[in-house]
Structure formats: structure tokens, C-alpha cells
Amino acid sequence: MERLINIDNGGTLTDIVVGSGTDFTFTKTLTTPVDLSQCLFDAMTKASTQLFDEPNLADLLHSTRHIRYSSTQGTNALVERKGPLIGLITDDQNLAATLRGAEEKLGLFDDLIGNRIAVVAADEAPEQLARDLVSEINRLTTAGAERLVVAATSLEREHLYKRTMLKNFPRHLLGSVPILFSREFASDTNRSRQIWSGILNSFLHPTVERFLYSAEHRLRAYKVKNPLLIYRNDGASSRVAKSVALKTYSSGPRGGLEGTRALAEAYGLKNVLMIDVGGTTTDVGSVEDSTISVDRRGSIQGVGISYEMSNVHSFGVGGSSIITVHDGVITVGPESVGAAPGPACFGFGGTQATITDVNLLLGVLDPETYLNGELALDAERSRAVITKTVAVPLGITLEEALIRMEATYSSQLAEAFAKLLKPGPETTIAAFGGGGPMSACAAARSVGVSHVLVPRLAAVFSAYGISFSDIAQSYEIDVTGFTPAEIETAKAAMLLDASRDMFQEGHDIDDCELEWTDLLEDGSEILSLKAIFRLPHPVLEGGSPAATTPAVVNGTRQVRSSASQVDTVSVYQLDEQQPGAAASGPAIVEGPFFTARVPLGWNLTVSNAGDLLLTDNIHS
Structure with a gap:
């Protein structure tokens, strides 16, 4: 039996789905930010216990074909600006102004680079260039630059800088301050995109690097033959040595989109808007006519990059986003308490309020059943934190604070997906992640959407979506002005690269599908190749029985609906419903x-696959 392990590492919780054919086992564990490999192994050990009735990580690993890993750590790091300080070396005096550009780029540029810019003359003699580079690198590193990006006006000059640096700096120094050469990093006819790609990759790289070194080291101890695969934001996977950090940005949400597309096909849905509410961010994307919205050249926080990306937008609104008061106004995020210390109710020392604390005190969450009873929540800690940080500063009661905090959170969640929303009766919101089912209906009603789909695997749905990925590598070259013979030579070189890379992935090129594309971009002719080795994919069941039966009530819960009213609400266990x-x-x-909240005026139905279909009677 060959299993596929899919892992989605979030800022607060890490999800794992172990699949074999149509059989899936899944679980969650707290993310360990100090060492991300720890939560990876914690998750796999928990999954092995479900499969073998006792912890048996070795047998799980030796019966596994591939481990596919995705992380939101890069996304979270950029949202929260937690990463290395970047220094920029160039011979273009106008480059900083060009990269700053519009307002959204200006903020990102100043946060990542600021004044750590070195401009060297474009026509210096080699001796003077060496002196200037040594002086500027020393100045940048003294100013705190932990990584350097070189962006010269030509490939030849970047090569010259590289030779000069290697000659004048000890290799151990260049290793301690990594240097990225922008023209070598990405193939792109647009220079601004190319340089921004280098800057963002340098910022994201340490977060990914630290985990991968540790994870691969620990896997070697189990003599795992197949390499760890990194799930990328283009929907494919590749081994660590063949991936770049920038392609891991928003990779988890791409898994969610792949799963959303499968849902759309299974249920025959025309327009589906994905909202994946994690601990730190809410990720939003769309599927229309079973097609994922993809940008050939993606963008990150308004900045264009050189790689393809699914059109996913990340917002600092999550289950662990800090809710506080600024100038008399309740605000949500983008800062997050993460997994350590986590929401106050986790009992790990958190002193900031989150929507998790709010939902606990509203009665939506049961402190004894959270995470399937694996983490008991402390309501008294939530009560103390919300009183101190929200109720007292606003001069209101705790009950009023809870209602206003919930309304603010729902409003910001709705704002997160409103711009991507395609209004109309054919639109369905697919809500998942740990926090999506709790807030989806309220947010959907505020923007006039009357259909919400919560998959049974909602809590681990992005990890499940990785099940639809294959192993692939992509290549492209600018062939503008090439003769037919030169184009054939270029194709042969690309095919040779693909053969070598796919062999290193463990697969012969003859067993791969080859997708050749010839397109025009910014007046240039671009030839691209994608080599794909197909892996087994699951099949989703859709539809619902023609006749409905009353759902079985498993209990009641006291849920606050206003500052002065508490309602007795029926509780249903999804897995116990037909x-x-x-x-x-x-x-x-x-x-x-996960816990789903179904407000007054909404109906729920359980589908053939055990998914939750929600309909708003007010707008339907």
C-alpha cells in the first residue's frame, strides 16, 4: 500500500491528511514556530496512531510514496513583516524610485529595504569597482542587511559583480550574508518584476530554509527513500532542491483552490468563492466554470513577480488575529498571536483578544470539544483579556464588547472577499479552515450571498486539496527574433533541462506529460515548457438526496445573540447525520x-458526501 501524506502548516495549527485511494485519515496539531519540523512530526505521529491504533511513525513513513508539504509561514511573515532586512546593490540611480512606484509598493519597499541601498557607478575600472563593492557591502551589513540582492543593468555586469565579490570576500562571509543575483534568479522580460521577485524571495527564504534543513535531517533518521516534496503556489509539487521560497508563498491557499475546484465539479457549481480562514490570515480565491483564476505573472501585496500564481488574496483576518481598540475603534489584525502564545483561552500565556476568545464567550465554541476535545479552552482567561483590552477602554459591558467584536470581525471578513465576489444566485461561498465555518454565514449575508458550502474536511481542506497536485517543473525562454532552427535548438535545451530535473525528481521524462506553450508577452515571444508526472488523485462525491429528513439533535448550547439576549440553540454532530x-x-x-454557526434564517442540509450545505432564506 502506498500512501500520500499532505501537510499544510499554518501559523496556529498544522493540518495533515494521509490518503490511500479513497481512504483518508486526517488530524491537526499545534504549530511549533520555534521548530516547524516538530509539528510536522507531531502531526504524522498522530496520524500513525489513527492508522495503526498506536504511534508508529516508522511504518507510516515506509508505507508512504510522497510527503507533500505546504506552509503559510511565508505568507504570514510578509503580512506581519517578520523577516530579514534586505540590502540592494545596483548601478541604476533611478532603481529605488522605480521599485517604490505606487503607494502599495512604496510601503513594501520601505519595510523590506528602506535606505539599505548601494548605488555603484556604471563605468568604473575593475580596481575601483572592487573597492566600491567592498565598501558598500560593509556599509549595508553594518546597517543591518542580512541578505543582499544585486540588480545591475545587464547580465554581464551582474556576472562582473559576482566575480568581484568572490575574489574580494571570503566565501564564509558571503555564505553568512547570502547574495541573490536578480537576473539569474528569474526569467522575465519585465525588469521591475524580476528584481521584486529577488527581493521577496530573499525575504521569504529563511523561513522556509530553517524548516527544510531540520525536516530533511529528521527524515533521514527513518531512512525515507522518497524525498520531501514542496507544494507550490502554481499547484504542483517538487523536491526541495528544485523549489524556490517565492513559489511557496500562498501555496496553502492554492491547495484550497484545487479542493474548491473539485467541489465545484462534484456539485455542479458555476461560481465558487473560496474563503480559507486560518489562524493568521484569510485567503480568498475564486473558481468559475471549474477554472481556477490564475495570473501568468503573479502579484504579492500589489507587487508583480515573475512566476505564475493563482489569484489568491491574503488578508490579516484570522482566528488568532488580535482584536483590540485603537483611538476608540475596534480593530482586527493584521498582527496575530499565532500558536505561541496563541489566543488567551489556550492558556499558554496569551494576553490579547482574538475571535476564538469571542466565540468561546458567546457560546459558539464548547470549551470541552475544541479540536475534538484535544485542547480544553479557558473561558476565564478570555473574559479577563477582553474586559481589559476592549470593554474597559470603550467603557462598555463585556457582553456589548463581544457583540461589537463579532460584528467588526464579520465585517472585515466580508471586506476581505467582497472585491472578488461575483454577485448573483449562482455564487456559492466555500468556507473552510479552522475559522471559516464559524463566520461564513454572517459574512455571506452581509454581501448578499445565500449559498455556503462547508466541506466535511473543512478543518484540513487545504491539506486535502494538495491531494490533487502532481510533480512538475516549468521552463521558459525569450525567443523573440529566433529563426526556426534557433527555436528548435532552444526547445532541445529546455527538454534536456526537463529530463535532468525530472530524473532528479525520480521520474523518467518518457513517463511525463509535456505541455509546450508559445505566447506573446510585452511584445516578446515566450516559449515555455511544463513537464508533469501525474500522481493519483481522489474523487469527490457530490449531490444530495432528493428527500430530506430531520437532522438528529445531539444537544443544545446557550449562544448570545445580542448584549441582552442568550438563545438556546440546537447542536448537531455532522458525522452522526445521514x-x-x-x-x-x-x-x-x-x-x-471545526464548529459551524448557522444563524437564524439559514437552513442546513447534509450532502451525500457528508458536506454541509447552507442556504439563506432571506436572500435566496
């Missing part, structure tokens, strides 16, 4: 590792 089970809100549905 297909076609139906009920009306207000209700709480407890799924595997």
Missing part, C-alpha cells in the same frame, strides 16, 4: 475539528 438530514438555524454544527 445524507439528506436537514434543520433550520439558529444552530451549531460540530464537524471534525
Whole structure:
């Protein structure tokens, strides 16, 4: 039996799905930010316990074909600006102004680079160039630059800088302050995109690098034959040595989009808007006519990059986003308490309020069943923190603070996806992640969407979506002005590169699908090749029974609906319902590792696959 392990590492929780054919085992564990490999192995050990009735990581690993790993750490690092200080070396005096550009780029440029810019003359003699480079590198590193990006006006000059640096600096110094040469890093006819790609990759690289070194070292101890695969934001996977940090940005949400596309096809949905609410961010993307919205040249926080990306937008609104008061106004994020210390109710020392604390005190969450009962929540800690940081500063009661905090959170969540929303009765919101099912209905109603789909695997859905990925490598070259013979030579060189890379991935090029594309971009002719080795994919079941039956009530819960009112709400265990089970809100549905809130005016139905279909009677 060959299993596929899919892992989605978030800022607060790490999800794992172990699949073999149509059989899936899944679980969650707290992220360990000090050492991300620890939560990876914690998750796999928990999954092995479910499979073998006892912890048996060795047998799980030796029966696994591939481990595919995705992380939101890069996304979270950029949202929260937690990364290395970057220094920029160039011979273009106007480069800084060009890169700053519009307002959104200006803020990102100043946060990542600021005044750590070195401009060397474009026509210096080799001796003077060497002196200037030595002086400027010393100045940048003294100013705190931990990584350097070289962006010269030509490839030849970047090569000259590289030779000069290697000659004048000891290799151990260049190793301690990594240097990236922008023209070597990415193939692109647009210079601004190319340089920004180098800057962002340098910023994201340490977060990925630290984990990968540790994870691969620990896997070697188990004599794992197949390499760890990195899931990328283009929807494919590749081994660590064949991946770059920039392609891991927003890779988890791409897994969610792949799963969303499978849902759209299974249920025959025309327009589906994905909202993946994690601990630190909410990621939003769309699937229309079973097609994922993709940008050939992606963008990150308004900055264009050289690589393809799914059109996913990340917002600093998550289950662990800090809710506080600024100038008399309740705000949400983008800062997050993460997994350490986590929300106050986790009991790990958190002193900031989050929506998790709010939902606990509102009665939406049961302190005994959170994370399937694996983490008991402390309501008293939530009460103390919210009183101190929100209620007292605003001069209101705790109850009023809870209602206003929930309304602010729902409003900001709705704002996060409103711009991507395609209004109309054919639009469905697919809500997942640990926090999506709790807030999706309220946010959907505020923007006039009446259909919400919560998959049974909502809590680990991005990890599940990775199941639809294959192993692939992509190549491209600018062939503008090439003769037919020169184009054939270029194709042969690209095919040779693909053969070598796919062999290193463990697959013969003859066993791969080859996708050749010839397109025009910015007046240039671009020839591209994608080599794909297909892996087994799951099949989703859709639809619901024609007839419905009353859902089985598993209990009740006291849920606050206003500052002065508490309602007795029915609670349904999703896994104990039969297909076609139906009920009306207000209700709480407890799924595997998630809680869904069904407000008054909404109906719920359980599908054939055990997914939760929600309909708003007010707008439908």
C-alpha cells in the first residue's frame, strides 16, 4: 500500500491528511514556530496512531510514496513583516524610485529595504569597482542587511559583480550574508518584476530554509527513500532542491483552490468563492466554470513577480488575529498571536483578544470539544483579556464588547472577499479552515450571498486539496527574433533541462506529460515548457438526496445573540447525520475539528458526501 501524506502548516495549527485511494485519515496539531519540523512530526505521529491504533511513525513513513508539504509561514511573515532586512546593490540611480512606484509598493519597499541601498557607478575600472563593492557591502551589513540582492543593468555586469565579490570576500562571509543575483534568479522580460521577485524571495527564504534543513535531517533518521516534496503556489509539487521560497508563498491557499475546484465539479457549481480562514490570515480565491483564476505573472501585496500564481488574496483576518481598540475603534489584525502564545483561552500565556476568545464567550465554541476535545479552552482567561483590552477602554459591558467584536470581525471578513465576489444566485461561498465555518454565514449575508458550502474536511481542506497536485517543473525562454532552427535548438535545451530535473525528481521524462506553450508577452515571444508526472488523485462525491429528513439533535448550547439576549440553540454532530438530514438555524454544527454557526434564517442540509450545505432564506 502506498500512501500520500499532505501537510499544510499554518501559523496556529498544522493540518495533515494521509490518503490511500479513497481512504483518508486526517488530524491537526499545534504549530511549533520555534521548530516547524516538530509539528510536522507531531502531526504524522498522530496520524500513525489513527492508522495503526498506536504511534508508529516508522511504518507510516515506509508505507508512504510522497510527503507533500505546504506552509503559510511565508505568507504570514510578509503580512506581519517578520523577516530579514534586505540590502540592494545596483548601478541604476533611478532603481529605488522605480521599485517604490505606487503607494502599495512604496510601503513594501520601505519595510523590506528602506535606505539599505548601494548605488555603484556604471563605468568604473575593475580596481575601483572592487573597492566600491567592498565598501558598500560593509556599509549595508553594518546597517543591518542580512541578505543582499544585486540588480545591475545587464547580465554581464551582474556576472562582473559576482566575480568581484568572490575574489574580494571570503566565501564564509558571503555564505553568512547570502547574495541573490536578480537576473539569474528569474526569467522575465519585465525588469521591475524580476528584481521584486529577488527581493521577496530573499525575504521569504529563511523561513522556509530553517524548516527544510531540520525536516530533511529528521527524515533521514527513518531512512525515507522518497524525498520531501514542496507544494507550490502554481499547484504542483517538487523536491526541495528544485523549489524556490517565492513559489511557496500562498501555496496553502492554492491547495484550497484545487479542493474548491473539485467541489465545484462534484456539485455542479458555476461560481465558487473560496474563503480559507486560518489562524493568521484569510485567503480568498475564486473558481468559475471549474477554472481556477490564475495570473501568468503573479502579484504579492500589489507587487508583480515573475512566476505564475493563482489569484489568491491574503488578508490579516484570522482566528488568532488580535482584536483590540485603537483611538476608540475596534480593530482586527493584521498582527496575530499565532500558536505561541496563541489566543488567551489556550492558556499558554496569551494576553490579547482574538475571535476564538469571542466565540468561546458567546457560546459558539464548547470549551470541552475544541479540536475534538484535544485542547480544553479557558473561558476565564478570555473574559479577563477582553474586559481589559476592549470593554474597559470603550467603557462598555463585556457582553456589548463581544457583540461589537463579532460584528467588526464579520465585517472585515466580508471586506476581505467582497472585491472578488461575483454577485448573483449562482455564487456559492466555500468556507473552510479552522475559522471559516464559524463566520461564513454572517459574512455571506452581509454581501448578499445565500449559498455556503462547508466541506466535511473543512478543518484540513487545504491539506486535502494538495491531494490533487502532481510533480512538475516549468521552463521558459525569450525567443523573440529566433529563426526556426534557433527555436528548435532552444526547445532541445529546455527538454534536456526537463529530463535532468525530472530524473532528479525520480521520474523518467518518457513517463511525463509535456505541455509546450508559445505566447506573446510585452511584445516578446515566450516559449515555455511544463513537464508533469501525474500522481493519483481522489474523487469527490457530490449531490444530495432528493428527500430530506430531520437532522438528529445531539444537544443544545446557550449562544448570545445580542448584549441582552442568550438563545438556546440546537447542536448537531455532522458525522452522526445521514445524507439528506436537514434543520433550520439558529444552530451549531460540530464537524471534525471545526464548529459551524448557522444563524437564524439559514437552513442546513447534509450532502451525500457528508458536506454541509447552507442556504439563506432571506436572500435566496
